[in-house]
Amino acid sequence: MNETNPNNISLPNQLVWLADAPLFIDEDQVARFYDAVVRPERTQGTTTLEVTREKADKIGAKFGVEAIVALTSLASLLTSVFAFIKPEIKGSAGGEYQHDRSTKDSSKVELHPIVTPQRQLVQLTLHYLINNPDRLFFVDNPSAAEWRDSQNISMVPRELVFLDLPGEEEKQRVDQPAMKIIPMAAEFENGKLVPLYNQLTKENGELPPKYPEKPDETGLPLRERRKAYWQWFDSSYRVIHALEIVEKASSENGRIRWIDYRLPINNEGDTLHLHIAPAGKYDTGVFAYNFIKRGYKHGLRLVGTLKSEPDMNVLAIYEK
Numbered sequence: 001m002n003e004t005n006p007n008n009i010s011l012p013n014q015l016v017w018l019a020d021a022p023l024f025i026d027e028d029q030v031a032r033f034y035d036a037v038v039r040p041e042r043t044q045g046t047t048t049l050e051v052t053r054e055k056a057d058k059i060g061a062k063f064g065v066e067a068i069v070a071l072t073s074l075a076s077l078l079t080s081v082f083a084f085i086k087p088e089i090k091g092s093a094g095g096e097y098q099h100d101r102s103t104k105d106s107s108k109v110e111l112h113p114i115v116t117p118q119r120q121l122v123q124l125t126l127h128y129l130i131n132n133p134d135r136l137f138f139v140d141n142p143s144a145a146e147w148r149d150s151q152n153i154s155m156v157p158r159e160l161v162f163l164d165l166p167g168e169e170e171k172q173r174v175d176q177p178a179m180k181i182i183p184m185a186a187e188f189e190n191g192k193l194v195p196l197y198n199q200l201t202k203e204n205g206e207l208p209p210k211y212p213e214k215p216d217e218t219g220l221p222l223r224e225r226r227k228a229y230w231q232w233f234d235s236s237y238r239v240i241h242a243l244e245i246v247e248k249a250s251s252e253n254g255r256i257r258w259i260d261y262r263l264p265i266n267n268e269g270d271t272l273h274l275h276i277a278p279a280g281k282y283d284t285g286v287f288a289y290n291f292i293k294r295g296y297k298h299g300l301r302l303v304g305t306l307k308s309e310p311d312m313n314v315l316a317i318y319e320k
Contacts, residue, residue: 014162024317027117051107140164142265159306167299182262188253227269246288255280273311
């Protein structure tokens with residue numbers, strides 16, 4: 001390991017998440033997104049990803065290391081975490097890294113096929129890392145602006161975001177608000193669509209305010225009024241109440257087809273919309289107790305693609 005990784009660099013922690021069994025993974029969406037972005041030529045046989053020197057420059061910048069380190073170490077590092085990856089290093093004579101752009105040094109990563117959503121998500125992530133590193137975002141501070149900038153969101157391929165959310169136990173250490181997952185609405189196996197947000201109340205029974213749909217006589221910008229609206233849910237949040245609302249709706253209507261949440265990402269009223277589509281394949285506890293209650297206490301790790309608002313299509317959820 002040290003021979004091919006002389007600078008002892010390591011993979012970002014977020015990539016190592018993928019070696020864990022997810023609490024939830026959207027099999028259908030991962031497969032469709034994998035097919036659209038990676039565009040595999042065949043379903044059987046190996047797939048090879050090549051890290052050229054130009055790509056190594058970008059990967060090195062993302063890892064904060066020299067391109068030569070990224071070029072010679074990446075395949076070895078990936079192999080140490082994901083056993084189905086076979087590394088192959090090709091370099092100039094003597095194994096030296098030449099800065100002459102005409103030299104065809106490269107590092108290749110060979111992926112062996114097993115068609116599971118977990119494997120496809122790993123390969124999709126590696127495709128982004130090697131071919132579109134500027135569209136891969138590792139976010140441990142959700143209030144940061146770059147990853148949710150509207151111009152970044154509008155580009156293709158879609159951002160692939162690894163979002164590390166702190167729990168109550170971490171909030172003092174990372175100086176961020178604890179995660180409050182606000183259930184918004186869900187569709188159930190009986191076909192019924194149930195609003196959930198309007199059942200959230202303060203301890204004194206106060207109901208949520210009306211959502212600002214258009215400008216009013218106050219003259220306040222609509223965006224600011226909507227941020228104030230979400231701050232009401234943030235300040236009134238009761239984690240047990242939130243999970244009980246999801247459990248009750250599911251007990252009355254069956255398994256969840258899709259469910260949406262709002263996640264406050266700072267103290268100013270900015271939120272991230274989360275869309276999760278389990279298609280009735282998961283127990284309610286995944287999206288009530290485990291996601292809302294345990295997530296609030298211990299934190300969560302989300303992998304997803306980003307769209308306008310911002311809104312995340314959640315591909316996978318990992319527990320801490």
